[in-house]
Amino acid sequence: MKALWGRVSARPEFITLGLIVLLVLGVSLLEPRFFSPQNLVATIRTTTRLGIFALGVLLVLAAGGIDVSFTAIGVFALYTTTTLTLMFFPTAPFALMLIVSMTLGALMGLLNGFMVWRFAVPSLIVTIGTQYLFTGFLKTFVGTKHIMDIPAAMDSSGTASLLQFSTADGVRVTLPLLFLVLVVTAVLTHLLLTRTLMGRAVFAVGGSSAIAGRLGFSVRTVQLFVFGTAGLIAGLGGMVHGSLNRLANPSDLVGTELDVIAAVVLGGARVSGGSGTVIGALLGVVLVVLINNSLILIGVPSTWQKVVIGGVILVASGVFSKRSGA
Amino acid sequence: MTPSPTPSPTTPRADALLRLEGISKTFGGVKALNNVSLELQAGRVYHLLGENGSGKSTLIKIIAGAQPPDAGQIIVRGQSYNQLGALEAIRAGIETVYQDLSLFPNLSVAENVALTTQLDLNGGQLARMLDWGKVKRIAIKALERVGLPTHAGFLAAPVETLPIAVRQLVAIARGIAARASLVIMDEPTAALTQREVENLLLIISSLREEGVSVLFVSHKLEEVFRIGGSVIVLRDGVKVLDGALSDYDETKISFVMTGKQLDQTTYRTGQPQSEVLLEVSNLARGTAFADVSFALHRGEVLGITGLLDSGRNELALALSGVHPATSGEVRLEGSAVQIRNPRDAISLGLGYVPEDRLTEGLFLTKPIRENTVVTVIDTLLKGIQLNFAAMTAKAVGFVKDLQIATPSVDLPVSSLSGGNQQRVMVARWLATKPKVLMLHGPTAGVDVGSKDALYKLVQRLAEGGMGVIIVSDDLPELLMNTDRILVMKKGRIAKEFTTADLEKDLLTQTLLSEDSSAQQ
């Protein structure tokens, strides 16, 4: 028992996995439709959209910061890229659009990183500011209308399938190709965090930036890198989000950042920084998505979903905080 | 030899590893360092001595590139700098074991030991793959040298889960992991027990043989003289002595450091009374210790010592209610008492000054006043309001009594030097007027002058009828202050000595004997 607890407390994502198993078992007893292919694919679609953002959030949390501007960056990059493509190069390939969107995202992220480093202001304050700044700029200078008529490459990439089949009752189910974007980004982020000196420097700065500086780590480089990369990932996430929904809406996403941050924290990343894993963050996202899906399935009103997620966070943070006191 | 970009007026001696010229540093009116110049040669051991707050750590941080000086030059192998960057210092072969350890609490032991060697290897560039195999190999080698385990579980353990003495060894392992030309150790022995200290002394002499210089800080002059080498003494930020240790003895060095004649060989003044104050019978806790029985008389000073795994820490924590005993009996003034938590201990009159002041007690960012009176805050109320004047008066009283060096009790504890922080911790428990006062490593990191003051205070308290227990690794401290000494081994009391005619060597032997197999 003690050994088991030791193992679990060293790998908090086990707790997240345990919660997911419990939830799946519980809900499938109440509602057999839970195990339907449609529900599975719906879960994967939502996980793809939130999961990409979660990877950026994880990076920032690991380095001891917090970023609430990533949704604004995602929407800004999505909407601006879509607008630019329609204006100048409507037949642009999807890859080019991704590059533009990610570059825009990275630039905005670098601005966050620069301000956090230069003015030594808590990143929460900086990113609250830039969230307003980016959203305001987007709506004032780029546009406010929904774009339903998205560029052709975006449309086809959004609907392209990785796997397609019909269920027994004749419903066609499609697993989107863009799911692969999440897989690739997750693998890269995992390698970055665990196999590179930069990755370890991120955790070192998250543990204590004063100590990191004193031991020769460049805290400025780490902060610029972390926020820049988080911005780049947000640009990617925004584009994937828009393609999957086949819509570029300048009022989208902003307001949902806490869902993603909560998911990453549920995956074992401490808000105080210096911890977290890619696997944990993704499990956290799956948990949040499953809670939302299953509550709808078993007929719980959507307002209650927030209550449940809040409750799960409180319980999980209780469990997680116990491990550090060991 | 690289030509120096800003040529200095005096030509550097070819063999100087490091020179400081006119280094000064001021913190808000306090001159921590005042025009300090010195020169370190390769392959030598230097002892940097001085009272608490004399500027030792500040000087070290400047050499290590953790803090810039306000004025002066740092010359490393002929190359002169106005200030060193942390990375520059490391690349110049300067490795530092900081007084506050500077370990990453969230990272593993292996990473804490070896990550900076990788950073150094890549010239500070972060866009590099990490060779985990190499990190582990380097870590294992360094951990072996300091006598820590090297199995996978320990390598992967986050440092925040380790006890303070083990953390100190991890920090030392980091200091010697790289091929350095100068290893700086700021009070590395303050948290270590005899066995680790012996090992560290071996490490230092082998570094010296390899041609590596060591800058060593300790308040235990006994260690300093055993290591030997050169000595540099700071007093109020000014260098007052720079020479060969062999020209001095402990009394002379203490005099240079403090300006006071400290030649006392014993402090014990009173006699224990006949009444038994505290009686412990067959106390046990899990695998930590068992069968512990002893009595403490009114007015007695009892010493308890033992190695890291001897159970003496756990015994102290059990008596203070932090980790209560699981069986056995404790009687105070004749009646059986229960110590289930620290609050029980406090209300019974068992005061406990913990070993690790940073994690077990002080509120670093809060004023000295609040830190001092926090244990008796309920007696300092005026109606429902805190009686601020009374708090200040009480705190100022203790600052005087214990000679805590501070201009004002309004300042945060973090502004004090290490030894002065320790005194705030002692003051806090004296404020509760305990019947029994347990001091755990009371002078770890405390300078000779303040030790003197603290010892005199302990004797005064004992004469007033208090029972005092000192749990310590500092054998001279126990010999000078106690009536009896208990030596613990493997969770039991292995030996009891009457202090009066005990030889230090016998105590050391008892402590270290039959112990080679017990290494982790």
Ligand SMILES: Nc1ncnc2c1ncn2[C@@H]1O[C@H](COP(=O)(O)OP(=O)(O)OP(=O)(O)O)[C@@H](O)[C@H]1O
């Ligand atoms: N960051 C700081 N802010 C304000 N004052 C400081 C700071 N660092 C050091 N000081 C002050 O500078 C003086 C020298 O401190 P330092 O830590 O160098 O002493 P020390 O010789 O290492 O003492 P100890 O033996 O207690 O470790 C002290 O008066 C201390 O209070």
Ligand SMILES: [Mg+2]
């Ligand atoms: Mg110091």
